[in-house]
Amino acid sequence: MSASGGHGAGGSTPAAGPGLPVGPKPMPRRFHQARWDEPIVFELSVPGARGVLPPETEPAVADIVGDPAAALPPGIRRETPPALPELSQVHVLRHYDRLSQETLGVDLNIDVGQGTCTMKYSPKVNDQLVRSHRLADLHPLQDPSTIQGILEIMWRLERMLAEISGMDRVSLQTGAGSAAIWANVSMIRAYHAARGDGALRDEVITTIFSHPSNAACAKTAGYRVITLYPDADGYPDLGALRAAVSERTAALLITNPEDTGIFNPRIEEFVRVVHHVGGLASYDQANANGILGITRARDAGFDLCHFNLHKTFSTPHACGGPAAGACGVTDAIAPFLPRPTVETDGTRYWLDDDRPASIGKVRPWYGVAPNLVRAYAWIMSLGADGLRSVAETAVLNNNYLMAKVLEIRGASAPYAAGKRRIEQVRYSWDELARDTGVHTEEIGARVVDFGAHYWMSHHPYVVPEPMTLEPTESYSREDLDEHVAILRTVAAEAYADPDHVHGAPYASTVHRIDQETLDDPERWAVTWRAYRRKYPIAGGAATGPSAGSPAGG
Amino acid sequence: MIDRGEGVRSTAADVTLGLVVNPIAGIGGAVGLHGSDGAETVRLALALGAVPQAEDRAVAALARFGARWPHGRMPPIILAGPAEMGEAAAGRAGLAARVVGTIAAGRTTADDTRRIVATLAAAGVDLVLFAGGDGTARDVAAGCAGTGVAVLGIPAGVKVQSAVFATSAATAGEVAAAFLAVPPDRRRVQDREVVDLDEDAYRRGDVAGRIFGELPVPADERRVQARKEPTPSGEAAAIAAIAADLAGSLAPSARYVLGPGSTMRALAEGLGVPKGLLAVDVIELDAERRCRVVAADARAVVVDALMADDRPMAIIVAPIGGQGFLFGRGNQQIGAGAIARVLSTVGRDGIVVAATPAKLAALGGRPLLVDTGDPAVDLALAGHIRVVTGFRERTVYRTRPAWEGLR
Numbered sequence: 005m006s007a008s009g010g011h012g013a014g015g016s017t018p019a020a021g022p023g024l025p026v027g028p029k030p031m032p033r034r035f036h037q038a039r040w041d042e043p044i045v046f047e048l049s050v051p052g053a054r055g056v057l058p059p060e061t062e063p064a065v066a067d068i069v070g071d072p073a074a075a076l077p078p079g080i081r082r083e084t085p086p087a088l089p090e091l092s093q094v095h096v097l098r099h100y101d102r103l104s105q106e107t108l109g110v111d112l113n114i115d116v117g118q119g120t121c122t123m124k125y126s127p128k129v130n131d132q133l134v135r136s137h138r139l140a141d142l143h144p145l146q147d148p149s150t151i152q153g154i155l156e157i158m159w160r161l162e163r164m165l166a167e168i169s170g171m172d173r174v175s176l177q178t179g180a181g182s183a184a185i186w187a188n189v190s191m192i193r194a195y196h197a198a199r200g201d202g203a204l205r206d207e208v209i210t211t212i213f214s215h216p217s218n219a220a221c222a223k224t225a226g227y228r229v230i231t232l233y234p235d236a237d238g239y240p241d242l243g244a245l246r247a248a249v250s251e252r253t254a255a256l257l258i259t260n261p262e263d264t265g266i267f268n269p270r271i272e273e274f275v276r277v278v279h280h281v282g283g284l285a286s287y288d289q290a291n292a293n294g295i296l297g298i299t300r301a302r303d304a305g306f307d308l309c310h311f312n313l314h315k316t317f318s319t320p321h322a323c324g325g326p327a328a329g330a331c332g333v334t335d336a337i338a339p340f341l342p343r344p345t346v347e348t349d350g351t352r353y354w355l356d357d358d359r360p361a362s363i364g365k366v367r368p369w370y371g372v373a374p375n376l377v378r379a380y381a382w383i384m385s386l387g388a389d390g391l392r393s394v395a396e397t398a399v400l401n402n403n404y405l406m407a408k409v410l411e412i413r414g415a416s417a418p419y420a421a422g423k424r425r426i427e428q429v430r431y432s433w434d435e436l437a438r439d440t441g442v443h444t445e446e447i448g449a450r451v452v453d454f455g456a457h458y459w460m461s462h463h464p465y466v467v468p469e470p471m472t473l474e475p476t477e478s479y480s481r482e483d484l485d486e487h488v489a490i491l492r493t494v495a496a497e498a499y500a501d502p503d504h505v506h507g508a509p510y511a512s513t514v515h516r517i518d519q520e521t522l523d524d525p526e527r528w529a530v531t532w533r534a535y536r537r538k539y540p541i542a543g544g545a546a547t548g549p550s551a552g553s554p555a556g557g
Numbered sequence: 558m559i560d561r562g563e564g565v566r567s568t569a570a571d572v573t574l575g576l577v578v579n580p581i582a583g584i585g586g587a588v589g590l591h592g593s594d595g596a597e598t599v600r601l602a603l604a605l606g607a608v609p610q611a612e613d614r615a616v617a618a619l620a621r622f623g624a625r626w627p628h629g630r631m632p633p634i635i636l637a638g639p640a641e642m643g644e645a646a647a648g649r650a651g652l653a654a655r656v657v658g659t660i661a662a663g664r665t666t667a668d669d670t671r672r673i674v675a676t677l678a679a680a681g682v683d684l685v686l687f688a689g690g691d692g693t694a695r696d697v698a699a700g701c702a703g704t705g706v707a708v709l710g711i712p713a714g715v716k717v718q719s720a721v722f723a724t725s726a727a728t729a730g731e732v733a734a735a736f737l738a739v740p741p742d743r744r745r746v747q748d749r750e751v752v753d754l755d756e757d758a759y760r761r762g763d764v765a766g767r768i769f770g771e772l773p774v775p776a777d778e779r780r781v782q783a784r785k786e787p788t789p790s791g792e793a794a795a796i797a798a799i800a801a802d803l804a805g806s807l808a809p810s811a812r813y814v815l816g817p818g819s820t821m822r823a824l825a826e827g828l829g830v831p832k833g834l835l836a837v838d839v840i841e842l843d844a845e846r847r848c849r850v851v852a853a854d855a856r857a858v859v860v861d862a863l864m865a866d867d868r869p870m871a872i873i874v875a876p877i878g879g880q881g882f883l884f885g886r887g888n889q890q891i892g893a894g895a896i897a898r899v900l901s902t903v904g905r906d907g908i909v910v911a912a913t914p915a916k917l918a919a920l921g922g923r924p925l926l927v928d929t930g931d932p933a934v935d936l937a938l939a940g941h942i943r944v945v946t947g948f949r950e951r952t953v954y955r956t957r958p959a960w961e962g963l964r
């Protein structure tokens with residue numbers, strides 16, 4: 005094993021034949037990301053440049069049509085044309101191709117480093133369905149009698165997800181997992197309010213290894229949030245849950261398996277404890293990839309659950325949206341579902357907007373239709389047995405990967421020693437950091453030099469020096485070996501030459517960002533107003549906020 | 558975060574770095590002695606074959622410092638302790654140093670550290686870089702008390718619980734270079750806690766941590782211990798969120814005991830009253846929720862007397878350092894009597910515990926500990942307790958008597 009970057013660490017490449025002019029490729033591969041220093045598209049604009057020159061309207065047509073804008077009400081007519089960038093076709097294409105070369109993603113690299121995100125392959129054939137004019141030409145304002153096909157797909161997808169989760173009804177309206185959690189929390193709030201309990205039940209319980217969107221959505225909805233820490237074995241602490249519940253408990257929002265990849269075998273007991281005090285239980289099944297066809301939310305007693313269709317059901321994540329979330333509920337919660345719902349009498353499909361107890365709309369129209377079609381096609385192509393083999397393959401891949409990673413010096417998998425994990429593992433580089441002074445963020449900065457990506461949002465670091473890997477069913481054994489070779493190389497570098505790792509990345513687009521800015525709320529500008537206040541435009545150029553005292557208050 | 562740039566010379570040419578090495582730091586650990594304080598321990602450790610390592614750590618730090626110092630910039634002037642207290646390390650790292658102070662080589666003492674640091678501070682160095690452990694940090698804090706000079710620790714001791722150390726020797730060099738390379742008015746420091754254990758007790762297996770003061774340390778949350786992971790808003794914001802929650806939850810006409818530490822000080826600041834970092838204070842709100850201090854830096858008898866009152870009351874504490882002590886370490890002024898009284902009149906809700914998520918995470922799953930001196934009170938606190946972790950954020954965390962399982 006060599007400690008220098010990118011050369012001959014894996015040792016599993018075939019030997020070169022004697023007469024071959026080129027040797028085998030080393031593992032991990034040598035890689036260098038493109039860096040184009042590409043301006044934003046507005047800066048590329050050249051006045052007068054055009055991508056398409058539509059033909060002049062023939063006089064005969066113009067005579068008949070007249071001024072098309074005249075038909076528009078004055079209130080929505082523009083006085084000046086929109087300030088869009090002006091570019092030729094090839095410049096647009098080049099711009100976006102360059103930007104795409106400056107990123108990593110599931111279609112480009114082995115994306116198992118983005119644990120909890122289920123970066124599986126999205127079959128391209130499903131994109132063909134979505135691009136077909138039969139879907140692309142639809143408009144949500146069409147009369148339902150003219151869109152029976154897509155309504156039927158939504159209805160069927162709802163029924164399939166209901167069966168997969170055991171729930172009675174499923175809403176497909178949300179555009180992301182966090183939005184789905186938000187919808188579920190809103191339904192929980194509406195449920196208690198309808199029973200006259202709303203003011204009393206002001207606490208939501210979650211766990212530190214559940215996705216933070218659970219705590220965030222509950223808090224945004226006005227709840228006080230109680231986050232439970234794990235017990236010594238890494239399971240959520242049942243004793244702490246018992247001590248936490250009361251008549252103020254609105255709900256438990258929990259992931260299972262949690263981010264550690266450990267399945268909580270007492271999950272039914274958790275639900276029972278919460279039900280006992282009149283609270284609801286909501287299951288974050290964003291990462292259901294390891295349990296498809298094996299266990300169901302309803303069977304553990306949950307009242308609500310959600311799936312991320314852009315994880316388990318293979319639709320694209322779409323860089324933060326639009327993706328697709330699916331909220332599953334029992335009949336008791338169904339009146340509160342977002343409206344409209346898709347209904348059918350067995351022959352005809354319609355949208356039911358007349359739902360007085362509904363929490364309302366959580367996304368325009370009926371959600372992200374293209375993703376619903378993709379998810380539907382994905383499930384149909386696999387069938388029930390296929391879904392189960394997805395889960396089994398994902399679990400097998402994960403445990404293979406874990407065995408390999410644990411062979412690397414400095415890596416460990418805290419909790420549940422000797423037990424198998426479900427779909428992902430939260431590893432720790434604690435030993436490596438103690439030995440070498442190289443921290444997990446620096447490993448993350450180094451693996452990009454080999455074309456791999458490394459997920460960093462583990463706060464707070466309950467598992468010290470964390471790294472989360474989730475291989476899904478999409479990756480081959482060779483892919484997993486390649487990823488392990490990258491990690492092994494970087495770990496060996498940390499021991500042999502920590503300075504080299506400290507200086508990474510060397511072969512990536514972006515080298516260092518100023519983390520300090522991110523740590524200082526005084527410098528955040530999360531709204532345009534905050535930006536204007538904190539970064540006043542002086543002489544045409546934005547200036548930074550003066551140290552500690554944002555100008556203008 | 559406090560800007561202490563003022564008053565420091567402004568040209569990069571005469572940047573000065575102070576260096577102190579505690580040559581015997583860490584030698585106890587290598588031979589399993591849990592610390593190196595006390596001449597007897599040092600003799601024992603050396604007899605057991607321990608090799609001093611603090612100097613190696615200092616050399617590693619200085620090597621990285623040299624590598625990270627901007628090319629073409631005039632190197633800083635280094636003022637170092639004599640011989641094994643700094644001079645030798647600088648020499649091995651290939652850096653010229655001027656020596657300050659005198660020592661008896663081979664028989665250095667904690668007092669040497671204090672004197673050398675005082676001299677460095679008086680000479681106006683821009684940063685004191687020291688190699689050692691928590692005990693050394695205490696001596697450094699004593700040596701530069703009141704001067705405001707920025708300090709950074711190179712971890713080289715057995716106990717490095719204080720939040721003034723870089724995460725490794727090399728990182729210390731990096732942070733120091735980054736700090737000194739910018740003009741004085743752009744250097745940012747953060748006051749961070751010096752925590753130490755009672756070593757005799759520690760060697761007997763009793764982990765007793767206590768805050769000994771604060772030092773201004775270069776602001777770098779990623780590379781300075783207690784290593785806080787890069788949270789979106791940093792530990793200071795997490796403390797502010799807790800303080801805001803607590804301040805909003807205090808009842809009118811009620812009396813509160815506030816334990817030591819930075820979280821409680823932030824609460825007091827939010828309430829508009831002064832509070833000492835190490836002190837236990839008793840405060841009171843009037844009917845309009847205006848706050849006043851009833852007893853500052855109160856002793857146990859005072860706390861007891863003030864809690865023997867009929868008004869609503871509560872005890873608010875933050876766990877200490879890396880050990881997670883709720884009661885019985887560093888806040889013994891809050892005695893078993895006062896706690897028992899709150900438990901009997903108000904119940905468990907009268908014991909309010911506050912800790913940032915990072916602080917709880919640093920416990921690595923270990924429970925919070927209580928050791929009030931009264932086993933019955935300890936057992937009454939055992940089980941699970943609510944902890945305020947942020948604004949409208951709570952956890953329910955395990956607690957147990959410190960003596961349970963120890964014997």
Ligand SMILES: Cc1ncc(COP(=O)(O)O)c(C=O)c1O
Nearest residue numbers: 120180181182215217288290291
């Ligand atoms: C368990 C879990 N829940 C919820 C979410 C949030 O989903 P989204 O990113 O689509 O908002 C995620 C995404 O990382 C997740 O892993």
